[in-house]
Amino acid sequence: MEERDTASEPDHSTEAGNLYTAVPPQSSSQVQSSSQTQAEPEEPAEEQPDQQPEMKVVIRTLTPSLTSDQEIQLDPAPPDPSQDALIPQESEVIIQESDDVGNSTATVKILIMPEGHMMTMAFTIGLTAQDLKNHFASELRVPSDIIQIKLNGVAIENQQTLMSLGVQPHGTVQLEMSSLDPENYPIKPVKPQQECSMPDVITVRVQTDVNTFQDVVVEIERATQKKPFLGGYRHKISKTEYHHAAVQTVAKRRPDRGVEMFSKDTQTVVLKSQAQQCTINTSTQMTKIGLYVSNMKDKLLTPGTYITADQLHSTRLKAVITIQTYTRRWLAQRLTAQLRLDKELQLVRMEREERRKIEEKEEQIRDEYCRRMNPRKKEDFALLYNALEKWRQDEVERINATLSGAERKAALCVLLKEETQLIASIGSHRITAGERNQEKAVQVFLNKCAAPKTWRALDGTMTQMDTPESIRAKELRDLYNSINLNYLSQEERLDILLTLKHTVKEHDCKLTKQIVELIDREADLLLRGVKESNLEGLRKRIATLFLQYIKTPTFNPQVSRFLQVPQDPAQLKKNIYFCRGCSNYLLSTDFALTASARVVGLCLQCSELDNEARCQKDSSHYKTILKRLRETEAESSPDTKMTYLLQEQDLQYLVDVVWGAQSALCAWNDLHDLVLVRWDRHWEWSPWNCILLTKDEAATHYKVENMEKAYGEAFIRNIRLKHAQARKYFSQIRAMAEYVHDGDSTPAAHSDLLVTKPITTLTK
Secondary structure: OEEOOOOOOOOOHHHHHHHEEEEOOOOOOOOOOOOOEEEEEOOOOOOOOOOOEEEEEEEEEOOOOOOOOOOOOOOOOOOOHHHOOOOOOOOOEEEEOOOOHHHOEEEEEEEEOOOOEEEEEEEEOOOEHHHHHHHHHHHHOOOHHHEEEEEOOEEOOOOOEOOOOOOOOOOEEEEEEEEOOOOOOOOOOOOOOOOOOEEEEEEEEEEOOOOOEEEEEEEEEEEEEEOOOOOEEEEOOOOOEEEOHHHOOOOOOOOOOOOOOOOHHHOOOOOOOOOOOOOOOOOOOOOEOOEOOOOOOOOOOOOOOOOOHHHHHHHHHHHHHHHHHHHHHHHHHHHHHHHHHHHHHHHHHHHHHHHHHHHHHHHHHHHHHHHHHOOOOHHHHHHHHHHHHHHHHHHHHHHHHHOOOHHHHHHHHHHHHHHHHHHHHHHHHHHHHHHHHHHHHHHHHHHHHHOOEEEEOOOOOEEEEOOHHHHHHHHHHHHHHHHOOOOOOHHHHHHHHHHHHHHHOOOOOHHHHHHHHHHHHHHHHHHOOOOHHHHHHHHHHHHHHHHHHHOOOOOOHHHHHOOOOOOOHHHHHOOEEEOOOOOOEEEHHHEOOOOOOOOOOOEHHHHHHHHHHHHOOOOHHHHHHHHHHHHHHHHHOOOOOHHHHOOHHHHHHHHHHHOOOOOOOOOOOOHHHEEEEEOOOOEOOOOOOEEEEEHHHHHHHOOOOOHHHHOOHHHHHHHHHHHHHHHHHHOOOOOOHHHOOOOOOOEOOOOOOOOOOOOOOOOO
């Protein structure tokens, strides 16, 4: 244990055992100096708060009264580099002889203008101003010729040294540093590094004799490393703290002998166990002359029945048989209990699966019923027309089978009238749904225009920003919703009309003039007391014209991003095709092209109209199958592209023509229960690597490892024939042509299965 303060320590050696108390480790404990010195700080450098850095103290004398090469070192042993990571280095106090004046250091405080940031560094007073500029140019990463250093507001020439400026050895000077070109090369303060040290200079008065004192300049280098406090002892009377030797000076390392040494604990101990049979002397005590042994505790032992080796073996065999019998019984009971539990769980799973299938079927029927009773989308009306066509065909077959002659013609006429009424009813529902969908589409369009710009930051948070265009679109949206409100009073309606009038009068054109004229007409009719029911047409016309005003990019710049017709005439020539049905020029996205199509035919609207008038087919089943296929392939192979190249018409050909719209195993023809899965699950899905099965069959098919063993030769031959038919048809698609080759498809990119197929070599 090393003592840190012995100046004022009284002699209490007689009561050492009672005068020292243990001190726990504290981050705020202070260690007293070991010498009787009085330190006077001399403008210390800036210190970081809440830190106790390690200090290296170098004392340089100002008077030549001390002898040369005089050193006072508190550490009894040099630091061990190998133990730097375990024990922090201690403070060192070294008194050195005065060096050459030019090599002496001084504390230079640099005031960075115009920020006013202060930097404190130590330089030798023999350095010139150019040397200082070069140093700060490398630190601040700016050219040295644009750095200007001033002293008391006067610029310093490059050849002037710190000594010529009047800086004394170990003194302090404050300089001002600025940039001659602050716009291109601004001077910014350097961030403090963890490894750098900022020196301080203080004057210490040291007692050299009884009445003799000497002033010594001490330069303190403060390191950023924080030395831990490991505890110690405190004197009860003097309150002096004594720290453990482990936190003081690093122990001196023993000199290397040149021989590699190992500790005994690191060696391998070889143990050997050997039994020894030692001779043991035993004796018995019996009665004799001069010795009496009592027989009060003696026992009389009688020999039992002699057991032979065969009898012992038979007894053990019976015991083994008994143990095995009960053990096997216990194992059998446990096995039967486990089998019974597995059977119950299997029954529960089967019951749950059956219940799920029934619920799915009921949900499907309910959904289809709701779609028929309340149609909203195009698919719903296609379902209605398909159901109407099925009903008409059934009625025609019934009439042809039961009636003939005039009765048959009369029944067909009645059937035609009923069909006409049903078509008219479907048309009225379609008009109502179209108006409702149109209102929703307008609201969605206005909300998209008024939505702020949104982007995701690196931390996952969403940031939104309103632009002048989005704010303008939001104002127009709110005004459009206001003019469509019902049950407003006359004053509120006039206020809304006045706001609308001021808004559209910002632009003078034919459209705005029409809107202003209609607004004035409605205001005049309101003041005349006309009923609101008579103003519905006028208000609808105002709303329609104002919506046209909103969709004009001149009045609403935000709307140009969502218009289908581009404003640039040069873009109108790209991807524009002519529809032979409606004689309109439409975008390429408005046409449905099949794999075998060579020319652009009817657009989507004309195709739907033709389907309603003639075929009346429902293609929602194929859309559902395609959706399930894409979801399944996206989970197994996220990089797959084949499923996204297929259209509904292509999938319809694959299901109806290639696979006959039925399961390949059980010939189930309900499209709601059929799915397209991979034929070989080790390879990516493609039209020539698929099979149409029910959901239950697909789950079982995915568990098959070897197709040749699981299915028969005739079945496999039939499947390969269908694959060849699909390959021939879909090879006409230019995007799929690169995937078509003689072999199978490429393996799934993200499949976890590694499949190797041996090469068969035939020798003759």
